[in-house]
Structures are given as structure tokens and as C-alpha cells.
Amino acid sequence: MTQFIVRRILYSIVTLFILSGTIFLVVRMTGDPVLLLAEAGASTEDLDRVRQQWGLDRSWPVQYLAFMENAVRGELGKSFNYRMPVSELYFERLPNSLILGLAATAISLLVGVPAGIVSAVKVNSWWDNAAKGIGLLGLSIPGFWLGLVLILVFSVWLRWLPTSGAGDWRHVVMPAVALGWYFAASMLRLTRSSMLEVLGSEYIKLAKLKGLPEVVVIGMHAFKNALIPVLTLAGVNMVVMINAAVIVEVIFAWPGIGRLLYEGIFQRDFPLVQGVVIMAGFMIVGINLVVDVVYALIDPRIRLTR
Amino acid sequence: MDGVSFSLNAGETLGLVGESGSGKTTTCLSIVGLLPRGARIVGGSVVFEGEDLTRKSQRELRRIRGRRIAVILQDPMASLNPLFTIFRQVAEPAFFHQQMRGKTLRQRVKSLLAAVRIPSPEWRMRDYPHQMSGGMRQRIVGAIALAGGPSLVIADEPTTNLDVTIQAQYLDLLKDIQRETGVALIFVTHNLGIVAKMCDRVAVMYGGTIVEQGPVRAIFDDPKHPYTQALLGSIPKLGSRDPLYAIPGQPPNLASLPTGCAFHPRCPQAMERCAIDEPTNVHAGDGSVARCWLLAPAAAPSHG
Known part of the structure; x- marks a missing residue:
């Protein structure tokens, strides 16, 4: 076990190394940041000065080494x-992102898993059709639209929940639902x-x-x-929800x-x-x-x- | 399926033989009230120890399954849950049916594993199924069947997926256990050699019906139904140079059976009547019963 974890950490370092190189290059393809940093209409000399100030005049390998040097030191x-x-x-x-991501993960698990089990156990029943309908809606309704509808219903009409921002638990409800x-x-x-496949097994x-109670057959033998x-999907989803909930965060002005x-x-x-992507990489590796x-x-x- | 009627007494072994798809497994599952999706029992009765099981609710059936009637499935590699220890899987029937707990339960599992000849059961019961061979796993399945203390064990082709040498061992084991516990055994198989070795009586199934049944001796010495005759004729004989007999044609689809006798399209002795009327059971003198027009008093003059 310890050996496994040590080896996995070594592999992870390689992965993060490749990730750092990739994001370093990709981000530089987006254009020259100096044009956005300097005031409009700045002269070439001014631009050069700003470039020098931020170290962007150095060659890419030098910039990358500096970036890595800092990163190793945790900066x-x-x-x-x-x-x-x-x-x-x-x-x-x-x-903020952890609160939102974990709440949305909890919602996705609490809704998705029990509904999936019921739907598999009562396959082709009314229950199953309802669950399939929810599944289809879930995958086809965009989060931004759902977010706007939630705001309209619960903030504007019912006045139960705040429209945006972060604060107490009431602020989390709608973004978490829209995201989850x-x-x-x-x-x-x-x-x-997954349940259907297992339920068909010998x-x-x-x-x-054996005459076991249904709860034991389904809840323990099958579900396990x-x-x-x-579990695999839940892990991946959680990382996505914490790091890339852009649309929902924009709609609800959530500072994530x-x-x-x-x-x-x-x-x-x-x-x-670079920093945010590297940190997301750490999170993926960890999870x-x-x-x-x-x-x-x-x-x-x-x-x-x- | 229709016309499946058989009975057996405590301590007795009934062989249920027939080709694949003749309804053997479905018969077994309907005894304990577990039918595949879309199937249901529309008539008839399953009388077990004086009670009609077809009139019982699923709740009541659950108390019978595993406790009074146990089933051994055919694939030992697939019938154990890969994520639970042997102990847990063997213990479950005793845990849920007899409310055994703690030390008593451990003791029970140990003695069950010893009964199916698992070496050092104390140690092996902590293992998981993937740590055991096919033969061992099938013995574990046997131990699970015995765990609830049943009076009837239905073994659905329990040796089909085992090596030949292990097959013989397993059959001996089942016989020994039967001698010790006095359980009745229904043995589902397509292997007539196993029937001759294991069973007191045999029922031959074809197209969802029992076409002939009786004491093993009577059936093997003097089969009445042409299908049984054909089955026995297709056993390879040592030293014989004749080509092996094969029954022409395919077994019928249970959803669309031929009219009259289901076997008539493949029967070498079929008569006009066989395609029209379904034959009824006819008792022969030696204790066997066959469903064939050849045996009916008004049938063709003589045969055989």
C-alpha cells in the first residue's frame, strides 16, 4: 500500500510536469498580454518596458525555468x-469553490445514485421511465438556463433565496442545484x-x-x-465542479x-x-x-x- | 411450459434430463417462485411438505428459499459475489433464517465448509472467491445450499463447468451429504451418465413437458418414449465403431411449440395422430410413465 502510494506520487509528479509545460505553451498562444497591460495607444518603448518589467522579454525556456523554480518552492x-x-x-x-463543488457533488450523488438504483431495480416500470426522463432533461437542459429559471422562481417570484453572491447557506442552494x-x-x-449489469449476474x-431480504440483495450484494x-465518475465530476463551474459562477456572481x-x-x-491549472492538476491527482x-x-x- | 408433473420423497434423488432449452432450469426456478422477467405461473401447483408454494407471497417464499429449498447454480465462477468473503456468503442463510450470530455462526460456517471438504476452513473462510479454484468454489456453493438446513436441494447442472475429475469428486460429495442429511435432491443435467450414477428416479423433459419418468432402472432398461430412446441411443459406447446417433432436427422453441406432440417433427415413429392430438400420460407396468401415443391402448398394434 505505502509502496503503491509512493509510486503513484512519483507518476503524478511526471504528469504535473507535462501539464505545466502544456499550459505554459498553450497560454502563450492566446496572444501578447502586454497589449492588455499597457494603456491604449502606448508607444513601442512603453510596451517594451512593461514587457521587461514582467520578465516577458526573456526567452520561453528561461521563462519556463523561472516558472518551475517558483512552483517547486510553492510560489x-x-x-x-x-x-x-x-x-x-x-x-x-x-x-468558495469547495463549498459549491462539494454541495453540487452531494446533490448529484443524493439524486443520481438512489434514482439510478430504483430505476434499475424497477426496470421498464413507471419509475424507470420517470428516471430516464430526468436523465434526459438533466443532460439536455443547459446549466445557465436552469440557473436563470431558478433565480426567476425562487428569488424574483418567491423571494426565498438571494439572487447572487456568497454568504450563508441560502446563497449556495441555487448555484449548487444548477451545477449539480x-x-x-x-x-x-x-x-x-451499472446496477442493471450486476442485477443480471449469477x-x-x-x-x-438464499432467501435474503431484498434490501440486502440490492443494497449490499448488488450496489457494492x-x-x-x-465512484470513478464521482471523483472526476467533483474536480470539474470545483474548478470549472464557470457559467454557474458567472450567473450567480459566485466568487470561485x-x-x-x-x-x-x-x-x-x-x-x-498557469497557477490555477497547476492547482487543478494537483487536485485531480489527489482525488x-x-x-x-x-x-x-x-x-x-x-x-x-x- | 406445461405438463411438468413430478414428485419426490425425502432422501430421494430425481434426475431432470433434457436438451438445452427444454425447460429444465425454468422448472427449477418456478419451484422457488423465481421466474425470469415476463414469465409467470398460470396454473398448477408446487406442493412442498404439504404446502402449495404457488399460493405463497414473495415474502413467504423468501422464508422458504435458502432455508427449506436450496439451489446450486451451474457456474461456480459466477455464482459467488466477488466482493464478499467466503465466511459472509456461507453465513448469510444461517444469519437471516436461523438468526445465528457470533461464535455459533462461526462454528456453523466452519462445520459447513468442513462438510464440503474445504481444507483448513477456519483459515479459508476469510478468503475471497477469486482466491479459490472452480472446484472449490462449487463446493462453497454447496455449503451455501446446506447452510439453511434445507430438506430439498435443487442442483442445476452443478458439474457442467467443472473438470471431469472434479466432477466425479463433486458428485460423490453430494451423495455423501445426502446420506448424512437425508435431503431430497433434484438433479438437473443433460448427462445421462450422471443420472445413472446419482438418481433414484428420472424425468425426461422435451419442449417444456415431461415426456417420460420413472425409476432409473426402468427408464434405462426399457425406455418407452421415442425421445428417451433416442437420448439413450446417443450416448457414446466404448469400443463401438458405429457412428454416434444424433437426433435429427433442432429442439423446439418453447414460445412456438409444434401442435400435438412437441417431439413429432423429429420422431422416427411419428404417426398422423401425433401432429394433431397431444398425447396423455400412460402408465407402463414397471413404474414408469410416458406421454406417447405409441403406448395408448388404441394405438398402432405393437412396437418395440
Whole structure:
């Protein structure tokens, strides 16, 4: 186990290294940030000065080395736009994104998984059709539209919830629903198909033939087996919801990472974009590691030796 | 399926034989009230220890399944849950039906595993199915069947997926267990050699019906139904140079059976009547019963 984790961390370092190089190059394809940093109509000399000030006059390999040197020391550089350390900006936004992402993950799991199970157990029934309908709506209704409808109904008409911003739990409800909705539908569909496959197996037939209560057959024998693909998707979804909830964050004026990244891209704020992407990379690596360890806890056939 | 009627007594072994798709497994599952989706029981009765199981609710059936009637499925590699220990899977029937807990339960599982000859059961019961061979897994499935203390065990082709050497071992084991516990056994198979070795009585199924049944000796020595004759004729014989007999044609689809006797399109002795009227059971003198017009008193003069 320890050996597995150590090896995985070493692999992760390689992955993050490749990610850093990729994002370093990609972000530089978006254009010259100096044009946005200097005032409009600035002379070529002024532009050169600004370029020099931010170290953009150096060659790319030199810039990359500087970026990596900082990153190894835990520094992500200084944002062009905010003129503040990127890490400060990031960690200021992170709690908000975690709250929103975790709430949306909880919604997607609490809705998607039970609905998927019921739909698989009562396949082709009224229940199943209702769940399939929800699944289809979930995947086809865009989050921004749902967000606007929620605001209209719950803030404008009913006046139950605040329209935007962050504060207490009431601020989280609508963005979390708007964000989790799509993922709940994908959870539902995956849980349903995974459960259907398991329910058709011989060991479930034997579990029924043993005369076990239905709750035990479905809730333990079947669900535990259906859990692994569901868990994988949940891990990936969570990272996406924390880091890339741009549209929902914009609609609800939620001060999260997604918006920070979006603004960074828009402003050609190289250090900011690089920093946020690298941090997202860390999060993906971390969550995948946790998911792998949980796999091994669930399934005795998976041994952590790779 | 229709006309499936058989009975057996405690301690007895009934063989249920027939080609694939002749309705053997469905018969077994309908005994315990577990039918595939879309199937249902429209008539008839399953009388077990004086009670009609077809009139019972799923709730009541659940108390019978695993406790009084147990089933051994055919694929040992697939019938155990990969995520649970052997202990847990063997313990479940005793846990839910007999409310055994703690030490008593451990003791029970240990003795069940010992009964199916798992070496060092104390140690092996902590293992998971993937750590065991096919033969061992099928013995575990046997232990699960015995765990609830059933009076009837239905074994649905329990040795089809095992190596030949292990097959014989497993059959001996089942016989020993039957001798010790006195359970009745329904043995579903398409292997007539196994029937001869294991069973007291045999029922031959064709097209969802039992076409002939009786004591093993009577059926093997003097089969009455042409299908049984054909089945017995298609067993390879050691040293024989004649080509192996194969029944011409395909077994029928249960959803669209031929009119009259389901076997008539493939029957070498079919008569006009066979395509029109369904034959009824005729008792022969040696204790066997066959569903064939050849045996009816008004039928063709003589045969055989």
C-alpha cells in the first residue's frame, strides 16, 4: 500500500510536469498580454518596458525555468492583472469553490445514485421511465438556463433565496442545484446501467435463492458491485465542479476558481492561468489517488501494487 | 411450459434430463417462485411438505428459499459475489433464517465448509472467491445450499463447468451429504451418465413437458418414449465403431411449440395422430410413465 502510494506520487509528479509545460505553451498562444497591460495607444518603448518589467522579454525556456523554480518552492508567481501573488488569489477563492463543488457533488450523488438504483431495480416500470426522463432533461437542459429559471422562481417570484453572491447557506442552494443537475443526470444513467449489469449476474440470482431480504440483495450484494464505475465518475465530476463551474459562477456572481480562471484567460494573465491549472492538476491527482485507494478497499481483487 | 408433473420423497434423488432449452432450469426456478422477467405461473401447483408454494407471497417464499429449498447454480465462477468473503456468503442463510450470530455462526460456517471438504476452513473462510479454484468454489456453493438446513436441494447442472475429475469428486460429495442429511435432491443435467450414477428416479423433459419418468432402472432398461430412446441411443459406447446417433432436427422453441406432440417433427415413429392430438400420460407396468401415443391402448398394434 505505502509502496503503491509512493509510486503513484512519483507518476503524478511526471504528469504535473507535462501539464505545466502544456499550459505554459498553450497560454502563450492566446496572444501578447502586454497589449492588455499597457494603456491604449502606448508607444513601442512603453510596451517594451512593461514587457521587461514582467520578465516577458526573456526567452520561453528561461521563462519556463523561472516558472518551475517558483512552483517547486510553492510560489505561483504574481498576477499581471491583480498585481498580487496568484496563490493568494487562489486560496482566497478556493473555500468558495469547495463549498459549491462539494454541495453540487452531494446533490448529484443524493439524486443520481438512489434514482439510478430504483430505476434499475424497477426496470421498464413507471419509475424507470420517470428516471430516464430526468436523465434526459438533466443532460439536455443547459446549466445557465436552469440557473436563470431558478433565480426567476425562487428569488424574483418567491423571494426565498438571494439572487447572487456568497454568504450563508441560502446563497449556495441555487448555484449548487444548477451545477449539480447535469452531473446528477449522468450519475443516474451510470448507476442505472451499472446496477442493471450486476442485477443480471449469477451471484445476485444466488443471493435471491438464499432467501435474503431484498434490501440486502440490492443494497449490499448488488450496489457494492455497481459502485466502482460510479465512484470513478464521482471523483472526476467533483474536480470539474470545483474548478470549472464557470457559467454557474458567472450567473450567480459566485466568487470561485472557475471565474478566476476565466478572467485570467480573458486578460491573458499568464501566471494566474498557469497557477490555477497547476492547482487543478494537483487536485485531480489527489482525488484519483483517493479513488484508487477506495477501490482497493471495496474490491479485494484490486491490489495496490501497480 | 406445461405438463411438468413430478414428485419426490425425502432422501430421494430425481434426475431432470433434457436438451438445452427444454425447460429444465425454468422448472427449477418456478419451484422457488423465481421466474425470469415476463414469465409467470398460470396454473398448477408446487406442493412442498404439504404446502402449495404457488399460493405463497414473495415474502413467504423468501422464508422458504435458502432455508427449506436450496439451489446450486451451474457456474461456480459466477455464482459467488466477488466482493464478499467466503465466511459472509456461507453465513448469510444461517444469519437471516436461523438468526445465528457470533461464535455459533462461526462454528456453523466452519462445520459447513468442513462438510464440503474445504481444507483448513477456519483459515479459508476469510478468503475471497477469486482466491479459490472452480472446484472449490462449487463446493462453497454447496455449503451455501446446506447452510439453511434445507430438506430439498435443487442442483442445476452443478458439474457442467467443472473438470471431469472434479466432477466425479463433486458428485460423490453430494451423495455423501445426502446420506448424512437425508435431503431430497433434484438433479438437473443433460448427462445421462450422471443420472445413472446419482438418481433414484428420472424425468425426461422435451419442449417444456415431461415426456417420460420413472425409476432409473426402468427408464434405462426399457425406455418407452421415442425421445428417451433416442437420448439413450446417443450416448457414446466404448469400443463401438458405429457412428454416434444424433437426433435429427433442432429442439423446439418453447414460445412456438409444434401442435400435438412437441417431439413429432423429429420422431422416427411419428404417426398422423401425433401432429394433431397431444398425447396423455400412460402408465407402463414397471413404474414408469410416458406421454406417447405409441403406448395408448388404441394405438398402432405393437412396437418395440
